[in-house]
Amino acid sequence: MKAVVYHGPHDLRYEEVPDPQIRHSQDIIVRVTAAAICGTDLHILHGTLPGMKPGTILGHEFVGVVEQLGPDVTSLQEGDRVLVPTTIACGWCFFCRRGDFSQCDNATPSKTPGWFGGPEQAGAYPGGQAELVRVPFANTGPLVIPDALADEEAVMLTDVFPAGFMAAELAGIRPGDVVVVFGCGPVGLCAQKSARLLGATRVIAVDGIEERLDLARQENQAETIDFRKTDPVQAIRERTGGLGAESCIDAVGAEAVNREGKHQPIQALLWAVEAVRKAGTIAVVGSYGQEAAHFPLVQAFSKNVTWRQGVCNHRTYIPRLIAYVLSGQVDPAFLLTHVLPLDDVLVGYDLFNRRDQGCIKAVLQTAPEELG
C-alpha cells in the first residue's frame, strides 16, 4: 500500500510500504477513506516533536471502512464505516474503567497516552495517512459512523473537534458565562463553538492573525481581540466591567508568541492567569513542548484559580459531538478549506504549512471506486 512516511525533519515521503497485518486478537484493519493533516503533523514535519522514529507512518485523524477483524472483535463488523479516535484505549484498565480513556495504562509501555502516527513515547503506532491502518483495541475505540455523516465531516470529529469540546468542558462553563479563548486555530475555533454549546453567552477570541479572527466572528459570533494591536488582558477587563472572564481557554500551546511577535511558549497561559475572573477556571488544551521557566503561582493562588488541562479524552466526547452534528447544531466541516486526493498528500502538507490559500484544515480522500 502507499502511505506518508516520516524520514526525518522536512523529509516526508508518500511511498510504497507493506500492508498492515492483524497482530492482536482485538485488532482491525481499516481501509482509510479520509484522513486529515493536523498541526501536530507540522511539528513532526519541522522536527520539533521529540521522539519521532524515521519510518513511522503519519496521521492520527482518519476514518475508513473495516476490512478485516481480529478474532475477539465483537462490537464491529466487516464493512462498517468507522471513525477512529486519535488516542488509543484498551477499555478495561483502571483508567478506562473510570472513563479516562486518554490515560489508558495499556496504550504504551510507559503508560503515557498513545496515539497513531506519533513518537516513540506515544507508542509509535503506524498512522492513517495511508491506504490501510491497523487499529488496536477495536472493541473500545472505533465508532460506527451514522449514514447522515459524510467522511469529511466525520474526520473532523476524530481529534480537532473533541479537543476543542474538551477545552470547553474543562473550563467549567455555567449558563451565562463569559469565556475567553486564546487561539483561533482549528482547536481554538472548535473550543469557541463548544463554549457556546455549553452555555457561554459571550465568547471573546484572541489571536494575532486577522483571517482567523474573521472566522471566529463569522463562525462563532465571537467578539475578537487582535493581540498585536490591543493588550488582551486590559481589553478583556474593560469588556467585562473589570471582572475578567469566568473561564479562559488556552488553545495555543507551545507555539505562542508575545505581543512583539517573539516566541514565548506559555504566553497564552500568562494572559489567562491575568484575565480570568477571581474564582474562575483556566483550561489548557494546547500542549507545551517544554517546562515553564516562570509561572505566576502567587497570582493564581491569590485569585483562587482552578486550572484543568490535558490530552483529549476523545472516546468520551465523540459520541456527544456526533449527536450535535446529527441535530444540525454543529457543522464540523466549517473548518474544512481543502479536499485533496490521498496521492496529493504532500501538496496538502505544503498548503497547510504555509497556511496558503487560507488553508485551515485539509482532508485527503481516496476515491470511492478504490473501495471496491
Place this chain on the structure above:
Amino acid sequence: MKAVVYHGPHDLRYEEVPDPQIRHSQDIIVRVTAAAICGTDLHILHGTLPGMKPGTILGHEFVGVVEQLGPDVTSLQEGDRVLVPTTIACGWCFFCRRGDFSQCDNATPSKTPGWFGGPEQAGAYPGGQAELVRVPFANTGPLVIPDALADEEAVMLTDVFPAGFMAAELAGIRPGDVVVVFGCGPVGLCAQKSARLLGATRVIAVDGIEERLDLARQENQAETIDFRKTDPVQAIRERTGGLGAESCIDAVGAEAVNREGKHQPIQALLWAVEAVRKAGTIAVVGSYGQEAAHFPLVQAFSKNVTWRQGVCNHRTYIPRLIAYVLSGQVDPAFLLTHVLPLDDVLVGYDLFNRRDQGCIKAVLQTAPEELG
C-alpha cells in the same frame, strides 16, 4: 486597651493602644475572649510577609463577645458570643453573591482578599490579639457560637480548620480515594482529618519532622512518610500499586525544603505533580511567597491534572465544621497544645516560633472575670 502591635521584624510589643470605634454602619466591636497565633503571624514576626505596616495590631484568629453594634447590623445582638472568620466579606458584591466570600470585591481597595492583622494589600485591618477589635460587614461574617462549643474550640474554626477543610474539598475526593497531604503543620493536620471526613479511606502524610508525623498517625490514622529518610514520590507509588494518589494536597507552601533540607518554595507542589494519579487533582492551600522559577507544565498536562487552590473561603466552610464538632466527629482542640493568658502573648509567640514544648497551636485567653 492592650494589643499585640507590629513595630518591625522581630519587634512585636504588647502595649496600650486606643480602643477601636464603630466606623461604618455594619461594624461591630467585639471583646476578644480567645485568640490564637498562626504560622502567618510568624512570617510577620520574621519580616517575610511583604507589606506589613508598623503599628498594625496582629491576630486573625479570634472569638469574643459582641460589645457594640453599628446601626445597620441586624443579624447579631449585644452579648452574642461570636466566631469571626479570618477573611472579610461584604455579603453583596458579585463574588459574595456567588459564595466566593474570600474574593470579596469590597474587602480591600485593590479587590484582593482582606483579613485581620495583615499587610496593606490585605486591608491592614487591626487584628484580634487585643482586648477589643472592630469587625466590619458584621451582617455577613461573624457567626454566633453554639453553647456546646468552648472558646478555645471555636478559635480553631476561625482559620486553621477551614483552611484544611477547603484543601480537602478542593481535592475532589470521592469515597474510597487515597489522599496524600504534604505537610503536617496545623493546616496539614486539619486537611488530613478533613480528607477522611470527605471520604478518603487512606491518608498518606508527608513531613520531615518526626513529632508531626506522630500526630498525623495518632490523630488522623494517617500512613506517614518522612521525606528526609524516604523518597516520597517513590514511596507513594509503591504504596498505591504504581498508580499514585487520586488527590495530593500541598499544605506547606513557601516554607518547603527539599530532601537535603534546602529551602525550595514549591518542593511540595513538585512532588505532588509526580505523585498524583493520572487524571487526579492537586489542591494547594499553602501559599507561596514568590513566583515559580520552574513549573512542570509538560508533566501536569500529559497526566491531565486538575489543580485547585487559593485563599480559604472561611465563611462557607465554618458552618459545616461547627456541625461536625457538635456531632462529636471532630475535636478541633486536638491541635491545641498551649493556653496562656492574653498578657503572656509574647511568651506564646516565642513558644510557637521555637516549636518549643511540642507547641502546635497556642491560644491566648482573657479571664472570664475580665468580661464583666
Place this chain on the structure above:
Amino acid sequence: MKAVVYHGPHDLRYEEVPDPQIRHSQDIIVRVTAAAICGTDLHILHGTLPGMKPGTILGHEFVGVVEQLGPDVTSLQEGDRVLVPTTIACGWCFFCRRGDFSQCDNATPSKTPGWFGGPEQAGAYPGGQAELVRVPFANTGPLVIPDALADEEAVMLTDVFPAGFMAAELAGIRPGDVVVVFGCGPVGLCAQKSARLLGATRVIAVDGIEERLDLARQENQAETIDFRKTDPVQAIRERTGGLGAESCIDAVGAEAVNREGKHQPIQALLWAVEAVRKAGTIAVVGSYGQEAAHFPLVQAFSKNVTWRQGVCNHRTYIPRLIAYVLSGQVDPAFLLTHVLPLDDVLVGYDLFNRRDQGCIKAVLQTAPEELG
C-alpha cells in the same frame, strides 16, 4: 390608580383602586410599563385556584420603573427600569442564603412560596396588572433591565421563561441527550428552547393542539407527537431505539387530558414514567391542583428514576436568561402574539382564555407618555 381586580370566578374588573404605599423599609413602588397574562391567571378567572380573596389585584408578570424607594433599599435607584421576579424572596433567611429563593421563609406567614396577585397562601400580595405596584424585599428581587432589552421582552423573563429554563435544568440534561417535553403551552415551549441551550440534541414535544406543535417545530426545531393521533409512549420508544428519553419534562400539570380528551391531572407524569429511559430524570414544572389518586411507584423504582420539581426559583435563573437574550441566542418575544394597552386588559383575558387569534401570550403596555 387603575388595576385588574378579582371579585370572584369569572368576575374580573378593571377599576379604580387606592395607590399602593411603602409599608416596609425595603419596599419600592414600581410604575408598571408592561404586564402579561399567565395561565395561572386563567385558573383564577375560572375559580379553580383555591384561596383567592375577592379584592385582590391580579398579575405576577410585570416590569416597570422605580418610582419610590423605602429607606433601606440600597441596590436600586429612582427611575431604574426593573424586572420583578414572580416569586418573592427576602434574601437572608436559611433558604435564600442557600439560593433557594422560591422557598423563602419570610415571603408568607405559612413559609410557603409567595407571589404577586395570588391566593391567601401565597401571601395575597397585590399584583402588577395595575398602574402601580408595591414590591417588597426590593434589595433581593428586582433586577435592573439592560437597555438592549425592550419591556415586552423583559416581561417574558419574569416567570414563563425562567419556569421553562428551570424545567430543563432540573431535568439533568447532558450534552447529546434526548429530552421529551410534555406540553407546548408557553412554559413548555420555553422548556424546549432551554433544553436545547443546556445540551439536548433532540427535543421531542408532545401536545394535542396542532398549532402549538407547529410552534414547537418552528421555534424549537422539535420533533413532535400529537397524542390525540399517536400513542406518545410507544412513539418515544420507537424514536429512541427502544431506550426512551434521558429526560422527560412535565410542563402540563393540572390541566392534562388523556388520549380520549378526558381530564386526567397527572396524565403527563404517567406518560413520563413510562417514556423515560432507565436511570433517567423526570422534571415537573406544571403544578397539580390535587393529590394523586394513583402513582406508579413500582415502575419508577424499578427504573431508578430521579424526579425533580417545584416552584420556579426565578431569582436564580433570570440573570442567566438575560445573558442569553443579550447574546442573541434567545428571543424571549417569540411567545408574544398580542400587545394591548393596559386599559384593554379584559379584552386580553378574553383572547387568551379562548386562545383566540392564535393567542399564546398577551402583554399589556402603558403608553410611554403616561410615564412622564
Place this chain on the structure above:
Amino acid sequence: MKAVVYHGPHDLRYEEVPDPQIRHSQDIIVRVTAAAICGTDLHILHGTLPGMKPGTILGHEFVGVVEQLGPDVTSLQEGDRVLVPTTIACGWCFFCRRGDFSQCDNATPSKTPGWFGGPEQAGAYPGGQAELVRVPFANTGPLVIPDALADEEAVMLTDVFPAGFMAAELAGIRPGDVVVVFGCGPVGLCAQKSARLLGATRVIAVDGIEERLDLARQENQAETIDFRKTDPVQAIRERTGGLGAESCIDAVGAEAVNREGKHQPIQALLWAVEAVRKAGTIAVVGSYGQEAAHFPLVQAFSKNVTWRQGVCNHRTYIPRLIAYVLSGQVDPAFLLTHVLPLDDVLVGYDLFNRRDQGCIKAVLQTAPEELG
C-alpha cells in the same frame, strides 16, 4: 450438590440438586463459602414476591471460590476468592457503559434488573444458598476479595451494605446535613452508617421496634424516634428548628406500618414528604410491592422536593465499601448476629423470620475442609 430450593410459599427444602454447568463463555462456577439470608428471601418464603417459580434455588448474597472458568473470562483465575454482587450486569450494554449496572439491558429478557435466586422477571438465576453457583458475565460482576476481609464480612458487602450506601448517596448529602432514615432493619442501619460517611453530622433514625432503635443508637450514634410513641414528623421538625431534614431516606418499603400498626405500604414515604426540608431530597431504597393509591404530589411540588430511588447499583458501590472496610472506618459485620453451617440453613430462615434471639442477619458458612 445441596441447595435451598423454593417449592412454594412456606415450603423451602434443603435438598440434592444437579451441579451447575458453564453455559456461556463468560460464566464461572463458584464454590460458595458463605451465604446470607435477606429480607427479600422472607418475602419469597411468605409467597409475597410475585413471579417465583417452584424449583428455584434461593440466595442472592454469597461469596466463594472460583472453581471453573468459561473460556472468555479474563479478569479472574481459578482459586480466586470472590464477592458476587446481587445484581447481574453484562458490562457492555448502553446502561453498563454509563455505569448504571443494575439497569443492564442483557441481564433479563425484559431488560429489567436481574439477580440471583429471584423471580422470573429477575431472570430466575439459580441462587447462592447452595454448594455451587453459576455466575454469568463474570468479567464484570465478581470482585476478588482482599485477604484482610473475612468471608462473613465480604458477604455483607454483596447486597445489604451497598443498598444502604446507595440510599445515602442518592440522598444528596452535603457536609453538615441532618439526615432522617426511616427503618432500622439491616439496610436502614447501613444507610445510617453511610449517611455519616458521606457527611451527615446528625442522623435521626425512625422505627417501631425498640431493639432496632437501640442498634441505631449504639452502632450509628443516631438520635432515634419510636413512631409508636411519638409522631415522627412533628418530632423531626422540633429537632431541626422547624426546618425539617435536608434528606430523608425510606429504607422500609412495602412492609411499612402506620402509627396504629396497620399495614400502609408507603407510610415511610408519606412521612418523608412531610419531614423533608424545603428543597430537600428523598431517597427510596425500600421497594414497594404495589402502586400507590395516593401520593402527595401537591406537597412535594410546593416544597421543591427531589426524589431519587431504585434498585441498588451494587457493582459501583462495592469497591468503595471495600476501601472503607480496609481503612477500619466500617465494620460490615456489625449486623451479623448468627453464623450457622449451610446444612442448618432452614434453622437460619426460621430464626430470621421470627427475629428470634435478636437475629438481624444470619450467615451460612461451609466448613473450610469442604473446600478441599
